[in-house]
Amino acid sequence: MTRREKLGIATPYVILIISIVPIFVGYAWLVINSFSVRTEGLVPVGGLTLENWRFLVETPFGRGYPSIWRVTFNTFLVATFMTVLVVFVSSLAGYALSRLKFSGRKSFLSLTLILHAFPSVTLLIGIFFVLQALGLYNNLFGVGLVMIGFELPFGIWLMKGFFDNVSWDMERAALIDGASRLRVWWQIILPTIKPGIAALAIFAFISGWNAWLVPRTFTIGAGQQATLSVYLQNFQGDTTMVQWGAVTAVGLFQLIPVAIFFIFTQDLLLNIYAGGAKGGT
Amino acid sequence: MADDRLARGGLDPLSPLVEASKLSVPIRRLRNRLEAYGFLAPAGGLVLLFFIIPVLTLFILSLSDLKSANITSLEWWLPANWSLANYARIFGNRFFPKILGNTAFYVVTTLILFNFGSALLIAVLTSLIERRAAFFFRLIWLLPRLTPVVIYILMWTRIASRAPHGILNQLLVPLGLGPGGGDLIQASPWAFVILANGLIGASLGMVIFSSAIESIPKDYLRASKVDGASTLQTIRYITLPMIRWPILFVITYQTLSLLTSFEQILLLTDGGPGLFTTEVWSLQAFHRALSNAAGNNLWGYGSAWAVILVVIGVAAAVIYMRVFRFDDLVQEPKIDVL
Numbered sequence: 240m241t242r243r244e245k246l247g248i249a250t251p252y253v254i255l256i257i258s259i260v261p262i263f264v265g266y267a268w269l270v271i272n273s274f275s276v277r278t279e280g281l282v283p284v285g286g287l288t289l290e291n292w293r294f295l296v297e298t299p300f301g302r303g304y305p306s307i308w309r310v311t312f313n314t315f316l317v318a319t320f321m322t323v324l325v326v327f328v329s330s331l332a333g334y335a336l337s338r339l340k341f342s343g344r345k346s347f348l349s350l351t352l353i354l355h356a357f358p359s360v361t362l363l364i365g366i367f368f369v370l371q372a373l374g375l376y377n378n379l380f381g382v383g384l385v386m387i388g389f390e391l392p393f394g395i396w397l398m399k400g401f402f403d404n405v406s407w408d409m410e411r412a413a414l415i416d417g418a419s420r421l422r423v424w425w426q427i428i429l430p431t432i433k434p435g436i437a438a439l440a441i442f443a444f445i446s447g448w449n450a451w452l453v454p455r456t457f458t459i460g461a462g463q464q465a466t467l468s469v470y471l472q473n474f475q476g477d478t479t480m481v482q483w484g485a486v487t488a489v490g491l492f493q494l495i496p497v498a499i500f501f502i503f504t505q506d507l508l509l510n511i512y513a514g515g516a517k518g519g520t
Numbered sequence: 521m522a523d524d525r526l527a528r529g530g531l532d533p534l535s536p537l538v539e540a541s542k543l544s545v546p547i548r549r550l551r552n553r554l555e556a557y558g559f560l561a562p563a564g565g566l567v568l569l570f571f572i573i574p575v576l577t578l579f580i581l582s583l584s585d586l587k588s589a590n591i592t593s594l595e596w597w598l599p600a601n602w603s604l605a606n607y608a609r610i611f612g613n614r615f616f617p618k619i620l621g622n623t624a625f626y627v628v629t630t631l632i633l634f635n636f637g638s639a640l641l642i643a644v645l646t647s648l649i650e651r652r653a654a655f656f657f658r659l660i661w662l663l664p665r666l667t668p669v670v671i672y673i674l675m676w677t678r679i680a681s682r683a684p685h686g687i688l689n690q691l692l693v694p695l696g697l698g699p700g701g702g703d704l705i706q707a708s709p710w711a712f713v714i715l716a717n718g719l720i721g722a723s724l725g726m727v728i729f730s731s732a733i734e735s736i737p738k739d740y741l742r743a744s745k746v747d748g749a750s751t752l753q754t755i756r757y758i759t760l761p762m763i764r765w766p767i768l769f770v771i772t773y774q775t776l777s778l779l780t781s782f783e784q785i786l787l788l789t790d791g792g793p794g795l796f797t798t799e800v801w802s803l804q805a806f807h808r809a810l811s812n813a814a815g816n817n818l819w820g821y822g823s824a825w826a827v828i829l830v831v832i833g834v835a836a837a838v839i840y841m842r843v844f845r846f847d848d849l850v851q852e853p854k855i856d857v858l
Contacts, residue, residue: 247751252653257643257661264687265675266663272678279683280690325534328562333627335559341552352838354571359780360806361826362852364581364819369809388570391563420555449668452783455808472787474668488607489672497666505659 273488291484295492305463305470307489313379314466314493317454318447322381325390325443326436330473333390333398334424338410348399362389363456370457385453390443401435402428403481441500448496467493478486544649575830582606582823587752588816606824614798623801625844626713627778634718635774639725640767644755647733658730675812676716680704709789709798721777725770732763772840776833782806801829 258279268281273291275283297307299417299459335341336348375381405428413423429436451468460473471489557564584596595601610616631637642661646654664672668807683689683701692698699707736759744754760767782803784793791799791807799807808820 248649249647255642255649255657258638259657261679261715262660262663265672265679268678269671278711279685280687282690328566331559332563335556339556339559341556347564349774349841350567352841354567357571357575357780357830357833360782360802361578361830362571362574363806364809364823364826365577366570367819368577368581369569369573376579382673384566385570387564391566395563400577415576417809419568424559439832445666449666451669452786467669468668471668475670475674490668490674493668493671499665501659501666505655 268320268493269487269491272483273491275484277483278413279349287436288484291482291488294485294489297406305465307470307492309463310465310467310470311492313464314448314468316449317379317383317386317466318444320380321386321390321447321491322443324383324387325394326440329391329398329439330395330429330432331424333400334428336395337402339420351392351395359452361388363452367456376457377464379458379464379466381449382454382457383463385457386450389453394439397439398432398435401432405431418430437504439506442500445497448493450499492508538589553769575618578823578826578830579616581820582827584820585684586731587818591819606660606821607828609821610824610828613838617815618796619799619801619804622796622799623779625710626800627775628664629710629779630718631771631774634779635721635725636767636771638718638722642722642726643729644759646730647759648751649824654730658726661719662723663724665723668854669783669787671714673784674718676788677705687834709793713785713788713798716788717778717781720784721774725774728766728770729763732766732770733759736762749841768843772836776836776840779836780829780833803827805829 250388264281268278271281271283272278274287275290276285276290277286278284294307298304338345366388370376370378370381373381375384409427409431410423413427414420417479418426448467449468454466455469455472458466458469466472467489471486471493474486530629580602581596581604584594585603585605586594586596598744642657643755646657647656678685679687680703681687681689682703683693686704688704689698690703691699698704705712705792740758740762741754744758747839749757782800785798785800785803789798791797791803796804805825807822808818808825810817
């Protein structure tokens with residue numbers, strides 16, 4: 240192999256390695272800091288410690304704030320509620336848009352596409368009033384509903400795309416045998432697109448678990464309704480940082496589900512964006 | 521159709537199919553329509569509650585002067601209380617040109633450097649290397665998008681902190697570079713705003729481009745190799761032209777995303793440092809309406825800012841649908857009305 244060929248093979252690797260340095264550094268610091276007394280840059284100073292992880296036992300941010308387990312429970316509740324409903328509602332709507340003939344079909348499709356382009360800030364202002372009117376302000380149920388709403392355009396397009404790729408034969412057979420449309424949907428089609436449902440579910444769950452802006456806007460402070468991101472961000476306000484160590488430890492704690500999905504469902508994560516963007520054929 | 525099958529003895533006479541075919545056409549159509557609406561009802565309800573009603577509320581609010589001070593007294597839904605004062609106020613605002621300029625600068629720069637540029641670069645580069653390594657690099661690039669935003673910005677804050685804590689400063693200070701160990705976000709806020717947002721934004725384009733490049737028929741690449749083309753020539757004359765549509769899609773879609781996203785900027789610089797240095801349009805609307813330190817939320821005024829953004833967003837979405845021949849994406853259902 241000539242030197243020129245060797246250079247040709249090495250160059251992409253070099254550029255790629257350089258490109259992932261910031262991300263690596265950020266994560267490395269997070270892990271290192273959560274186990275150190277202090278860090279200067281990436282170097283622990285003052286020794287390693289497990290003190291930062293005491294938040295698992297007692298709240299590090301003073302009385303009046305909920306324990307981490309309450310906050311984690313809140314986050315899990317919202318994320319799960321939202322995931323189940325997003326999958327359910329999206330697959331119902333996606334099926335209709337993919338298979339059923341009715342007037343207004345094209346309008347609904349265009350609508351979901353336009354919604355995808357809507358600035359979240361515009362919706363936040365209006366939704367504030369909607370939640371107030373429904374009496375769901377500062378309520379996790381309200382937060383969950385809003386998050387479901389936000390994920391719907393993406394979810395519907397994704398599900399429609401998956402339904403479009405399912406062959407018509409099974410459905411036709413079932414319909415001829417007398418099954419209702421709903422039954423066909425539930426018993427025949429849904430099991431066929433399990434990978435699609437899994438992909439949407441994972442994505443929705445991560446989205447819900449990580450959410451910050453929506454929970455923060457529709458709950459008050461780091462009270463009993465707080466989710467993990469709100470809890471964490473509350474202690475990085477304009478006042479001086481409380482304890483970097485505890486904050487990074489809590490941060491690492493919040494990353495656990497993402498890490499799990501990362502390790503076990505890598506190809507799903509990579510494929511979901513590609514599938515969704517192509518839309519239906 | 522079903523009647524024939526019934527006559528030939530191939531269909532259970534009690535099947536709903538036979539029942540249905542006995543119904544007249546208008547009733548059949550009505551039944552199908554109701555069925556479809558049934559499936560769409562949950563989604564439709566949520567869309568109504570959390571998209572349509574908020575947008576209408578937004579438009580009406582932008583015509584009123586609703587704020588914390590008069591929330592209980594002002595009847596903003598009465599047309600008598602409406603005016604275009606908010607819009608006049610926006611255009612007369614001293615910082616209106618600055619915010620507009622910031623938004624344009626932010627969107628264009630981040631798009632070219634990251635959301636489109638880096639996305640394309642990483643996708644092309646990973647298509648040239650060994651498969652598992654490519655998978656690894658793309659996965660790492662996906663990480664910022666999957667990280668909770670609070671933690672992600674925390675990392676960036678620490679990267680840019682002043683010495684001795686800051687990670688970058690740990691490198692720069694001994695080399696005598698940079699603002700002498702000072703906070704780097706204060707020194708160059710835009711660099712970090714663009715970097716932090718860009719690393720998240722690039723991953724979507726990267727995945728789309730990777731998938732598109734992978735579906736280029738291998739014959740073209742083999743043919744070009746046989747003809748003696750260098751890697752760069754192959755990329756320029758074969759790969760890029762064949763992914764023209766994904767390129768256009770990513771550019772348009774990411775423009776919209778950049779126009780409307782502000783979460784990271786809010787957390788990183790909150791529009792600062794100083795007066796509106798990194799304040800973009802969407803952030804301004806948020807600040808006015810929902811996030812006032814003095815507790816004085818200007819819902820009316822903030823809504824006006826948001827409405828202008830909505831108009832731009834919808835216009836962009838419509839153009840995008842035209843350019844992508846949206847009708848091609850919509851296929852009529854194959855099963856005939858039974």
